[in-house]
Amino acid sequence: MRVLVVDDEPALADQIRRVLLSEGRVVDVVHDGVEAAYLGAVESYDAIVLDIGLPGRDGLSVLKEWRTQGIATPVLILTARDGWSQRVDGLDAGADDYLTKPFHMPELSARIRAMLRRRAGQASPVFEKDGVAFDSRTNRTMVDGLPVELTAQETAVLGYLFHHAGRLVSRTELSEHIYPHDSDPDSNTIAVFVTRLRKKLGAGLIQTVRGAGYMIGEP
Template sequence: MRVLIVEDEPNLRQQLQSTLEGAGYAVDVAADGEEGHFLGSTESYDAVVLDLGLPEIDGLTVLDRWRKEGKVMPVLVLTARDSWSDKVAGLDAGADDYVAKPFQTEELIARLRALIRRASGNASAELVAGDIRLDTRSGKVTKSGDPVKLTAQEYKLLSYLLHHKGKVVSRTELIEHIYDQDFDRDSNTIEVFVTRIRKKLGADTITTIRGLGYSLEDEGQEAAQ
């Protein structure tokens, strides 16, 4: 899953980036509202962490512009403001949730997980397809109850497919959502990771839809080779 952080305070921005990357997210960052608005308008994100008190363009304006542009990614607003009216203004501008500073990073990550799950139609913290289970809280993956060890990138790919279970996901969409903006998008690593996941979880775990992309179903289908 790919997340954008728009925060002008350098230490907090770096802390959030490091924490979210450690939790398995691909992370892009912006230090002001102008850059944040541009990235949110031109890149694909599964969620955004948006500070309200930004230079250049304030967070409420950025959020309002995104929504008017038809951008529907979940947005978690950060605010140091105590006034309830500022929180209401954020929600009215299109925010999906908010966290007041100072905050516990564990709470922020939990709220992000919930926003991303709800945006893809998943209510539970545990994503399930057949005998495969992925716990978004612990990052653990099991098959028929037995733990399966995945690399960070394998986990990101499997998690994205599980969040969009039953849908065909293109290679381009996978690249856009599991890597940050600096990744070489001509790379063939998606195919490599799909092959590795099939070896670990079963050849029928991920189905190749020729010319379209990949799909992960509740009941395993025979994977195209």
Template sequence: MRVLLVEDEPALAHALQQTLQRAGYVVDVVADGRRAWFQGGVEPYDVIVLDLGLPQLDGLSVLQRWRAEGVRTPVLILTARDAWHDKVAGIDAGADDYLTKPFHGEELLARLRALIRRAHGLAAPVLSCGDVTLDTRTQRASVAGRPLTLTAQELRLLSYLLHHAGQVVARTELAEHLYAGDAEPDSNTIEVFIARLRRKLPPGAIETVRGLGYRLTDGSARG
């Protein structure tokens, strides 16, 4: 899953980036409102963490512009402002959640997991498709109760496929959500990771839909 982190305080931005990366997210960091407005409008993020007190363009204005332009990415506002009217203004501008500084990193991660689940119509923190299961809180995957040993990239790939279980996901979409904005994966990279992940899942769990992409299935269509 790919996160846009908008925070102008360098030490906090670095700490949050480390927290998110340890939790398995791919993170792009920007430090001013104008760049955030542009990047959030053109890149396909799964969730955005947005500070309100930004240079060049304040966070509330950034959020209002995104929503006016049709950007539907879930947004969690991160700010030192704790007055109730600031929270109301943020929610009315289109924020999906609000977290006041200081906060614990685990609370931020829990809120982001919930936002991503809701965006995909999922309620429980444990995702499953057939015998394949992933606990998004612990990042532990299993097949029929047997723990899987996955690399960080395989885990990101499985998580994205589980969030879109039963749907066809294009190679380009996978690349956009599994790599940071400055990364340039070659055309074969996704195929390599799909092949590696397939070897660890039940036969036929990942279908190739010719000319379109891949689909994670529960095996009900297989004999």
């Protein structure tokens, strides 16, 4: 899961980055609106954390621009201005959620998880399919009620496929959302992760469409 964090305060942006990294997410950080608008438009993110009071360009206008460009990535707005008017303005600009500074980090994590889940059409934080249960809160996986040890990359691949269940996900897409955008992974490593996952979780969960990609569930 790849998250863009936009905040002009480096210390706060770094704190957010550390928390998200610890949850196995890929995190890009930018500090101004102009760069944020560009990255958000050209890169494919699963979620964006966007501060409103940004130098260069204000967050709301960046968000509006993304939405007019048809970019539907879930956006969590972060702001020091805690009025309800601003919250409605944020919602009207296309935000999915709103968090007021100062906030509790676990609250931020929970909001991002909830946004991702809602986008996946999933009400419960636990994804279940063919006896495999994936808890998006803890990144723990169980098979038939028994915990299974997965590496961080395996968890990331499984989490991404669960969040896009019913849709064919290409290897390129998977690697984009699992590795930072400055690294250059071999797409064959994705195939290796999937093979290991099928071994650990059973062959039935993840279907392979030869030459196209992977999918959990039915289209």
